[in-house]
Amino acid sequence: MVVQLQLQLVLQLISFLWLTKASAATPPSLAMPDCQDTCGNISIPYPFGIGEGCYQNVSFKISCNNQSFKPFLNTGNLEVLDISLEHGxxxxxxxxxxxxxxxxxxxxxxxxxxxxxxxxxxxxxxxxxxxxxxxxxxxxxxxxxxxxxxxxxxxxxxxxxxxxxxxxxxxxxxxxxxxxxxxxxxxxxxxxxxxxxxxxxxxxxxxxxxxxxxxxxxxxxxxxxxxxxxxxSIANWRCPYRLGTNYTVSCSRTGYNCSINSNLNGCSCRRGLEGNPYLPDGCQDVNECLDLERDVCHGMLCRNRNGTYECYSRRSTAKVVGLGIGIGVGLLFLLLVSFWLYRIVKKRKNIKLKQKFFKQNGGLLLQQQMSSDEGSVEKTKIFTARELEKATDNYNENRILGQGGHGTVYKGMLVDGRIVAVKKSKIVDESQIEQFINEVAILSQINHRNVVKLLGCCLETEVPLLVYEFISNGTLLEHLHDQSDEFPILWRDRLRIATEIAGAVAYLHSAASIPIYHRDIKSTNILLDDKYRAKVADFGTSRSVTTDKTHLTTLVQGTFGYLDPEYFQSSQFTEKSDVYSFGVVLVELLTGQKAISSTRSPEEKSLAVHFILSIKENRLFDILDARVVKEGEKGKLIAVSNLAKRCLNLNGKKRPTMKEVAMDLEGVRMSQGNFSIQQNAQEIECYIPETSSLWDVCSTSTGYASLENSAALPLDIQPLLLNPSG
Structure with a gap:
């Protein structure tokens, strides 16, 4: 008897868990299929509906206000508070x-x-x-x-x-x-x-x-x-009535009751069913056996039926329990086998998916570049997707370091304790995949203390991933424009940072195994480490060139305020285009102002134009950062300003090379005592395009307080592939 009671309890527990799982399913929608079933927190059941084909007739049309999320009845434009199918x-x-x-x-x-x-x-x-x-x-x-x-x-x-x-x-x-x-x-x-x-x-x-x-x-x-x-009520509606075994009118194929009074001529689901009787199969079964408060069988065993339930005596418990245990064991066995098969299938599917992503993310192209003579990426570590998920806490939003045009950067910690930056690229097309592989190939060639180091990559995820060394002190832009008295950037630090950036770009241009043009030098792509040493980053748009070529012909890409006007006009990117962008960064270091600012006059929104005009009008020391003027020697400030002016020359041929820029900055930095500089008169051409002027003022003059060229990028000129966010 005790055994029989225990078996009965086991059967009831299995039955209860099974029925609870079934009842946990999402209740059916009361709206027409593929139609919006709520507006705000108000349920919109058929015959009411939002959108064409979702309501029975125009009287039942509902409009949902997209701002207040309140439903309004088409009839009388009345705000709807609730709708009752049961009461009509x-x-x-x-x-x-x-x-x-x-x-x-x-x-x-x-x-x-x-x-x-x-x-x-x-x-x-x-x-x-x-x-x-x-x-x-x-x-x-x-x-x-x-x-x-x-x-x-x-x-x-x-x-x-x-x-x-x-x-x-x-x-x-x-x-x-x-x-x-x-x-x-x-x-x-x-x-x-x-x-x-x-x-x-x-x-x-x-x-x-x-x-x-x-x-x-x-x-x-x-x-x-x-x-x-x-x-x-619905016009021309007739309550269903039975004729033999057929229904001349049906509210629902599953079940219904007709409700008639002076105010309502409609239908509702019959007892034991719930849902929307105006929809096909809208009335669904209610499991009364799960209603523990009512205890519909008053202590007897309960079995649910469609639209009703059945109570039966404990006398047949042993037979039912035996059958239940057999079914339970069989189901358990099937579940275990199914789970085992599911794990195998899922594992194989994941392997195929990783292989698909590897090809999709340019793995074959990377392998080709690894085996080529032009670029070796053999030292690049290939990370697994699981490693990087764990390192970034499943790409938690709290780990985001920054976001740009090519992806999002997360802070992570590897199993060996190293802090890294993981760049998760956006879902991209083939051309952008080529940029990603290009960045891997370029960074793998570079070994310079002032260029951010690539540690490895991962290609087995839906979006490609790059793993860099972590640079702890943010971007140069942040330090220049959000300065605090606690951590100011002194003039000697600015001069050192400028020298480090120039040295790194000069290395890319002339010391790397294959010349590399960065193509997006700006203060947001200059990172500072814990000792405030500069690190050049973000090579997503960079290009390597063969030594027998002097330029690249590409669609215009870059950032307003840093974009070389000559490249903008010709679509030919040369090493001197990087020089121009560096010149803008150098002016940022001198003035502490942003490359583009709406607070300046319209013709001087561009910092390059503002700087050149200030030199022309003998106002150089008026626009320099007050800290720079206070801490810097006048001769050195004049020398660096003139170097920036040369970098911003409209004629690329008359700009210095990055190697010359780096040497000049190093010379200024290493000089002791008073720094004197001699200026030779230089005659500069002003280039004005035929269609629209990129430079508003042009002149020729001599000395550091002169304007060789002044330029302004009109805001109404928008190149098709200009990338303002980097």
């Missing part, structure tokens, strides 16, 4: 009519429902009037339909209840679709003080009124709207 009602907001004009008669129309599937519910609504000596009437086409009078009684101090003193109510006529409210003085009070104040009239859901306003009806004075219940 919809609750909407209706206005509170106010008359504060004393004895003046006020007539106001209420929502027009004529010709629709809706009427004001007689069963749920009450016409209500408030105020002293207030005669409020419902009228239609000049005929009174009903109303009430609210009087004042000075002996009553409270404003509670609605029994005719200050508040009165009356019923609503049947099948009412439109009416007007007429309010005027009833003339029942002789005391003048009893007639002052505003009068109110409105139609209201009586249940809502009782719950919210019965203790103090005059709370309505601060309200613009109150809820009203509308009855609805």
């Amino acid at each position: 009602t919809v609750r909407v907001n209706s206005p509170v009519i106010t008359n504060c004009n004393g004895t003046v008669e006020l007539v106001t129309g209420i929502a027009e429902l004529n010709g629709s599937s809706f009427s004001f519910s007689t069963a749920y609504n009450k016409f209500t009037a408030m105020g002293c000596d207030n005669l409020a009437l419902m009228t239609r086409n000049g005929h009174d339909l009903g109303g009430c009078v609210s009087i004042c009684n000075n002996d009553i101090a409270t404003e509670s209840g609605c029994d005719g003193v200050r508040c009165c109510q009356t019923s609503v006529p049947a099948s009412l679709q439109t009416f007007s409210v007429k309010m005027t003085r009833a003339g029942l009070n002789n005391n003048a003080t009893d007639t002052v104040g505003c009068k109110y009239a409105f139609l209201v859901d009586q249940d809502w009124f009782t719950a919210h306003l019965s203790s103090d009806p005059f709370t309505v004075r601060s309200m613009r709207y109150v809820p009203v219940v509308l009855d609805w």
Whole structure:
């Protein structure tokens, strides 16, 4: 007997868990398939609907306000508060009519429902009037339909209840679709003080009124709207009836009950079913056996049936338990086998998916570059996707270091404790994949203390990943434009940073095994380590060139404020284009100002133009950073400014090479005492395009306080592939 009871309990537990799992399924939508079923927190069941093909007829069309997420009924443009399929009602907001004009008669129309599937519910609504000596009437086409009078009684101090003193109510006529409210003085009070104040009239859901306003009806004075219940029905609808085994009209193929009264001619799911009877298969079974509070079988065993349930005695428990255990063991075995097979299939699928991603992310191209003579990436470590997920805490948003045009950079920690930066590229097309592989190949060739070091990559994920050394102190742009007194960038540090950047770019141009053009030098691509040493980063748009070529012909890419105007006009990128971009960074270090700024005059939005014009007008020391002027020697500041001016020359041929720039900066930096510099007159051409001028002012002059060329990039010139975010 004990064993039998234990087996029964096991069967009930298995049965309960199985039924609980089944009941946890998402309830079916009450809207038409592929239609929006909610607006805000309001459910929109069929025959109502949002969008074409989602409602039964135009009366049931719902509009969902995209800003307030409130639904509005197409009929009368009434805000919908809730919809009941069971009662065939919809609750909407209706206005509170106010008359504060004393004895003046006020007539106001209420929502027009004529010709629709809706009427004001007689069963749920009450016409209500408030105020002293207030005669409020419902009228239609000049005929009174009903109303009430609210009087004042000075002996009553409270404003509670609605029994005719200050508040009165009356019923609503049947099948009412439109009416007007007429309010005027009833003339029942002789005391003048009893007639002052505003009068109110409105139609209201009586249940809502009782719950919210019965203790103090005059709370309505601060309200613009109150809820009203509308009855609805479908035109030409006939209740289903049985003829033999067929139904001439069907609410649902699963089950229904017909509901008929004076206000509703529709259908509902029969007992034991729930859902939307107006949809095909809309009524679904309710599992009564899971209702532990009701205990429908009163201690007996319960078995759910479609639309009902079955109770059976414990006498057949042993047989049922044996059958249940057999089924349970069989199901458990099937589950274990299924799980084992699922793991095998999933493992094979993951391997194939990684192979697919490897090819998709340019793995074959990388292998080709690894085996070529032009670029060796043999030292690059190949990370697994699992390693980098663990390192970045599954790419947690809190680990994001920065975002740019080519991807997002996360801070991570490898298993050996090293802190790294993981660059997760965006989902890209083939051309962008080529850029990614290009960055791997380029960075793998570079071994320079002022160039960010590539540690490895991962190609087995949907988006390609690069792993760099972690640079702890952020970008040069952040330090220049968000300076604090605690960690200021001194002039000697700025000069050192400029020298380090110039040395790194000079290395790329002339010392690397294959010349490399960076193509996006800017202060956001200069990182600072814990000792504030400069690191050149972001080689996503860089290109290597053969030694017999002097330029690349490409679609224009770059960042406003740093873009070489000569490259912009010709689409030919040379090493001197990097020199121009470096010149802008050098001016940023001198002035502490941004490359593009809307606070400057329109013709001087470009820092390059602003700088050249200031030199021309002998205002160099007016635009230099106050800290730089205070800490720097005048001769050195003039020398560096002239070097920046040379880098910004419109004629690329007349710009110095990056190697010359690096040597000049190193010379200025290493010099002791007073630094003197001699200036030779240089004649500079001003290049003006035929179609639109990139330079607004051109002149020729001599000395450090002169303007060789001044330039402005008009904001209305937008090259197709310009990349302002890097």
